[in-house]
Amino acid sequence: MEVKNWDVKEQFLFPASFGVPKEVRTVAVTPQFEQKETEEAIQIIGIYHITCHVEFEEGEHAHHATSEVTQIEDLDVQGEVGYFEYAVPMSIEIAKDKIRSGSSPTLNVQHVKTRKTEHAAIEIAWSVHCEFEGPNQEEIELEIEIEKKIELEPISEEKETKETKETKETPENEQAKREESELQFILDLDDGYSKLSFPSNYVSVKTKTEEE
Incomplete structure (x- = not known):
């Protein structure tokens, strides 16, 4: 079981006509969401629904609202207590390779302060407390096996033939080809040419034409 936790907070400011907050009487944060699935991830999209009772007292606001503070304009007031609701957007994404196939994550809110x-x-x-089943051992082994299969994929016959041919074209092979070609040239000479061989201890040989 995989567990992920993270914190969320929101600040609220109220109209000056209500005074200043004295005490938070009650508060609840309820996650409301739906799950969607894409090719690569499981998405949890929804809201954190806040309900809150705040008791007010007389006082002045120290400053104006900033971008970090949510302004609440409308409250249901009963005496000195005002009630409001608010929805904080929620968007969570879990990669598919981190969650067991066919399982769904669970999500709940804890430690509201x-x-x-x-x-x-x-x-x-x-x-926020999110739990989900991690991938089982069979799925992990399958992923590893697929990766190994891709890495060990054989070279195609066409590529292997080309590389083998290039490997054989060495200087020694080229020399052998030239010698073979020269030998064939000699063997193909017309009969009008003499083909002579000389012992290695002969310094020079005079042909009949030279003697005349």
Whole structure:
């Protein structure tokens, strides 16, 4: 079983007319998602659905909202307690070679915490716990066997013939071909030419024509 954990957090700021947050009464974070499959990965796409009751008290905001803070404009207020809901986008991707074929990952939220910030906002943080079955031993061995098969793929006959021919074209072979060609040239001479051989101890030989 493979386990992955990561943290998510979101800050919320409320209209000044409500005052400043005094306490978070209740909070819940519920993952809502669907699973999709591509050629290379398993995708989990959805939201973290937040529901929260916040108690307010009189006070002034220390600053304006920034890009890191989510502005909540509408609350359901009952006395000094305001209720709101919010959805944080979720997108998770697991490579197919990391998960067992035919299995599905499970995902849940743990350790939900809240705190007041120094800028009259609240922060909600939680941990995401994702479990999935890793590839079994047979699948791993199959992948290794496929890789070995690709690496040991034989050279084609055409390529082997070409490389063998190039290997044989060495200087020694070329010399042998030239000598064979010269010998054939001598053997093909017309009968009008004399073909003589001389003992190695002869310094010179005079032909009949030279004596005359």
